[in-house]
Amino acid sequence: MDIWKxxxxxxxxxxxxxxxxxxxxxxPLWFIPACPMLAVPEERIRRRLPVDRIFTDKEVQLKASLxxxxxxxxxxxxxxxDDFVLRLQPQMGVGVLASAFGCRIVxxxxxxxxxxxxxxxxxxxxxxxxxxxxxxxxxxxxxVLDFAAFFxxxxxxxxxxxxxxxxxxxNTASLIWDTTDFMAAMYSNPEAVHHIMRLATDLTxxxxxxxxxxxxEFVPSHFPPVYLPDGMGIAVSEDNMAMMSPSTYEKxxxxxxxxxxxxxxxxxxxxxxxxEHQLGVLAKVHKLRGLNFGVxxxxxxxxxxxxxxxxxxxxxxxxETIVERFHNALExxxxxxxxxxxxxxxxxxxxxxxxxxxxxxxxxxxxxxxSYYDNQWxxxxxxxxxxxxxxxYA
Numbered sequence: 474m475d476i477w478k479x480x481x482x483x484x485x486x487x488x489x490x491x492x493x494x495x496x497x498x499x500x501p502l503w504f505i506p507a508c509p510m511l512a513v514p515e516e517r518i519r520r521r522l523p524v525d526r527i528f529t530d531k532e533v534q535l536k537a538s539l540x541x542x543x544x545x546x547x548x549x550x551x552x553x554x555d556d557f558v559l560r561l562q563p564q565m566g567v568g569v570l571a572s573a574f575g576c577r578i579v580x581x582x583x584x585x586x587x588x589x590x591x592x593x594x595x596x597x598x599x600x601x602x603x604x605x606x607x608x609x610x611x612x613x614x615x616x617v618l619d620f621a622a623f624f625x626x627x628x629x630x631x632x633x634x635x636x637x638x639x640x641x642x643x644n645t646a647s648l649i650w651d652t653t654d655f656m657a658a659m660y661s662n663p664e665a666v667h668h669i670m671r672l673a674t675d676l677t678x679x680x681x682x683x684x685x686x687x688x689x690e691f692v693p694s695h696f697p698p699v700y701l702p703d704g705m706g707i708a709v710s711e712d713n714m715a716m717m718s719p720s721t722y723e724k725x726x727x728x729x730x731x732x733x734x735x736x737x738x739x740x741x742x743x744x745x746x747x748x749e750h751q752l753g754v755l756a757k758v759h760k761l762r763g764l765n766f767g768v769x770x771x772x773x774x775x776x777x778x779x780x781x782x783x784x785x786x787x788x789x790x791x792x793e794t795i796v797e798r799f800h801n802a803l804e805x806x807x808x809x810x811x812x813x814x815x816x817x818x819x820x821x822x823x824x825x826x827x828x829x830x831x832x833x834x835x836x837x838x839x840x841x842x843x844s845y846y847d848n849q850w851x852x853x854x855x856x857x858x859x860x861x862x863x864x865x866y867a
Contacts, residue, residue, distance in 0.1 A: 485556050489700040492785055493762060495817045500867040501810070502820040503859060504557035506789075507545045508635070508698040509538035510564035518583055525580040528565050531620045535561070535627060542632065553856025556820070558700040560692055561628065562635040563620035565613050567710070569637060571648035572612030573676060574604055592650040598662035601650065601669045607676055609683045621687040630689035636681065639695050641709035641742070642673040642733075643726040649673075652713075659721050666725055674729040678736050681707060696743050697765040697787050697822050706739025706762040714754075715746025715770075723754045731759040741785070747771050747795050752779040763787050765822065768805050770795045774812050785818035790826070802826045803858055810866035825855050 492502055506512075514524045526533045542559050549555060568578045568588030577589040592600045610618060617637050624634055640648065646669045647655050658666050685691045685703070694701040694708035701708065709730070714722050734740040739760040748755075748771050755761060756779065763785035766776065770793050776786060790805040799805035802823050813819055 480550065480554050482558060485558050486700055486702075488556055489558070490702060492818060492820055493701070493705055495782070495785070497815050497817045499816070500863050501813070501816050502556040503806075503823055503863060504555045504699070504820065505545075505549075505553060505825055505856075506698050506822050507541075507549070507557050508560060508562055509541040510534070510562050511696075511698065513537045513541055514585065518585070521583055523582040524584070525582050528580050528586055531563075531616075531623045534564070534620065535624055538562070538624075539628075548856075554860065555823070555856060556700075557698070558692075559632055560635045560698065560700075561624050561632045562695065562698075563617050563624060563637050565617055565620075565637065567638050567640055567644075568648055569613045569617055570640060570645045570673065570676060570680065573607035573614050573680075574612070574649050574672070576612070576649055578613060588648050590649065590651050592654070594651040594654055596651075596654070598654075598658050598665040601665045604649070604669065604672055606672055609676075609679050614680055618683060618687055621684055625688045633690040633692045633700070634688040635692040635698065636684060636695045636708070639677070639681070639707070639709050641711040641726070642670050642677060642729045643713050643722075644710055645673040645677070646670055647713055656713075656717070656721075659725055663725075670725060670729050674732055677709075677733065681737065693737065694741055697741070697763075697789070699741070699763070699787065699820065699822075701741060701762070704738050706741055706760065707733055707737040708741040708743065708763075709733065710743045712743075712745045714744050714751050715748050717751075719751055719754045722751055723757065727754060727758060734759045734761070741765065741787075745770060745791075745793070749775045749796075752776065756780065756783070763818070763820075765789065767791045767793060768809060769793055769797045769799055772796050773809050777812055777814075781813070781819075782815065782817050785820060787820045787822055789822035789824065802855060803862065806859060806862055807866075810862060813866075816867070821859075823855075823859055 491498055514527055517524045527537055538561050566586030568576055571588055572578050575591045579587040621634060691703045692701055693703055730740055739762040741763040743765040748766060761784045765787040768788045768790050773788055788809055790799055806821055
């Protein structure tokens with residue numbers, strides 16, 4: 474049986490649908506996270522090139538995204554044969570929802586966008602009651618919606634259009650209100666915390682619906698950049714869970730995640746950091762479709778034992794070493810494949826880290842590293858090696 478035979482966009486989408494249905498596929502899915510607005514800004518920052526216009530000018534962003542897709546499509550078709558579904562994604566950074574509440578967003582020439590608090594350190598918690606429910610085009614949200622409509626018009630639906638960066642309600646709240654004070658208020662002013670969570674959740678629901686109305690094929694997953702059919706859920710980033718106790722996370726985040734899940738048909742959650750202590754709480758999230766985390770930050774075995782076969786498990790690896798140390802993609806992928814006991818719901822997100830990722834992280838900080846997106850041969854070699862590993866443990 475050739476487990477790599479069918480590679481059309483339609484065939485890849487069908488495999489993703491089977492993954493969300495928790496079918497035991499002949500192999501795990503795997504994908505290079507080749508979303509243009511992940512790859513292009515990172516590469517330009519590495520080269521010390523400006524990125525501000527890529528985030529603020531819809532024509533520049535679309536042109537750069539289409540150029541990247543044209544590069545990646547033949548690489549994927551000829552050799553890597555991974556399961557990534559090409560997409561476009563309007564992107565203005567993590568603070569777009571927070572901007573609707575008045576947060577100032579800055580676009581430095583050679584860095585990712587910055588977000589500034591509305592409620593700053595040591596302000597009284599009662600300040601949250603000064604916040605009004607924003608309109609769906611408030612702050613940068615109107616521009617993001619215009620980007621989405623522009624992408625749809627200019628491409629005629631050639632690619633699915635993915636949700637812009639969607640921070641979960643608790644992340645958005647911590648961008649609006651000084652993070653330390655926000656978390657302290659969970660103990661001293663819980664009503665104020667629930668008030669801002671209510672505002673963030675309501676805006677999220679309204680905005681996602683409006684964004685959906687601007688595009689043809691809507692993919693409601695910003696990160697991980699998986700193919701998630703519309704109606705099967707929404708993806709949110711919930712990185713704050715790594716810093717919270719299970720009891721506070723369950724009290725202040727899970728009720729709002731459940732609202733999102735019920736509204737959109739499920740939920741996919743991403744978090745950086747070590748979230749092993751939250752696995753029991755995550756099991757209580759309604760219709761948890763998937764969990765994305767770093768295997769060097771949270772033990773894969775712990776996640777697999779607790780949630781494997783119950784929800785999609787979407788591991789990746791970063792240069793952050795908390796619980797495990799892996800030098801490259803081949804090491805961590807084999808680690809995961811040795812532990813998994815079936816293929817139900819398993820999708821490997823494999824950034825093209827062929828060399829020593831720790832050295833690469835150090836080199837990037839000095840502006841010295843090469844880019845695997847910039848060299849087709851490195852991508853081709855990685856694809857072949859990952860496929861051989863998957864075949865070995867399929």
